[in-house]
Amino acid sequence: MKNKLRRMLGATGGTNEKTIQPERQEEWTEEQAAWRDRGAEILTFEEEWIVRIDKRFELEERHGKRSFKEAHDSLQLPHPPLGLDVPLDRIIFFDTETTGLKGAGTTIFLLGFARFEGDSLLLRQYFLPHPHFEAAFYHHFLEDIGDEVKFVTYNGKSFDWPQVKTRHVFVRDRVPKLPKAGHLDLLHVCRRMFRGQEDSFRLGRMEERIGHEREDDLPGFLAPMHYFQYVEHQKPEIMDGVLKHHATDCLTLVSLYDECNRLVTHREEALPAVRENIAVWLADLKIDDQSVSHFERASELSESGWFRQGLLNKRLKKHEEAAACFKKSGGFLSYIELAKYAEHIAKDPELAYDYTEQARQLLERGHLLASRKERLLQQLDHRSNRLKRKCRS
DSSP states (O other): OHHHHHHHHHHOSOOOOSOOOSSSGSSSOOOHHHHHHHEEEEETTTTEEEEEEEEEETTTBBSSBBHHHHHHTTTSSSOSSOOOOSSSEEEEEEEEEESSSSSSSSSEEEEEEEEEEEEEEEEEEEOOOOOTOOHHHHHHHHHOSSSEEEEEEIHHHIIHHHHHHOOOOOOOTTSSSOEEEEEEEHHHHHHHSSSTTOOOOOOHHHHHHTTTTOOOOOOGHHHHHHHHHHHOOOHHHHHHHHHHHHHHHHHHEEEEEEHHHHHTTTTTTOOOOHHHHHHHHHHTTOOOOOOOHHHHHHHHOOOOHHHHHHHHHTTOOOHHHHHHHHHOOOOOHHHHHHHHHHHHTTOOOHHHHHHHHHHHEEEHHOOOHHHHHHHHHHHHHHHHHHHHHHOOO
């Protein structure tokens, strides 16, 4: 595909042979007029031009099972780790379409975002009609989003935004600097929240959680082929399926953010396993008060969940509660923690020794890497010997 794109670049030439500053309808090229007839804007920069397509949605409109107003309200709640500490119009639900998946030769040909403005949601898409018009492409995009933004993406932290930065290098002498950008990647959020509940974390799979079903959707892997056909024939209808697919991606980000937000803030009921995942995630982020709340609202926990709740209580110096959680967990790591509790908090070396031996039995029956098992057994031997000496004294 990259070789085909290079051939097209050579065919269209590296210089602009047309006057790309139409002021009257008769000055539009046939290609530009076709876009204008479809309601798009033609934006110019120097001797280059791009296409910008806007669509506004009323807050009462829906994408999936909830309205955009519900997402609008979610964005204004203070709730780490999903809190976005910028004004509402600086929150950009952002997605791109590219000619490939990686490499300096990969070109972004469509990028856009959804953003709340006043009492509506703006969906804005930027289309690159010719690969050598990237200066105009990034000039208008960067001018529109401003100096300080927070991106909400799906795998955008490791793909979409790094790809923008890579392409920006080629035009940085002619276009604005990249903004100071924060990032919330919903892929990582969903992996933490729905771990063990999903066998795939594709965005399409997450759409099932927000109650949205795509109809006549163009698969994303076909988008580059359509773009190459467009570059060859300059007919806007070739891009219809790609534009629709990209627009749906952006709107899905809005509704998916609201879905995750509701689970974190307890405004939506969750399965015990999801509640446990959220509690563990928040504990890892040391957002302890919210982690405690999620653990308490989980009607049941796994062995791992009881262990993590025990560690959280231990960190909060709630030693009796921690010991109760470790007993319910019952794994060898939990018995090691119980041995520590008995020795250092309860001051009962005999009980600590018993817990250590129970940990040893579980460890010997467990399936671990031989090197790790050997290391843990050596640590238990050291603990047992020390506790024996304490019991004798």
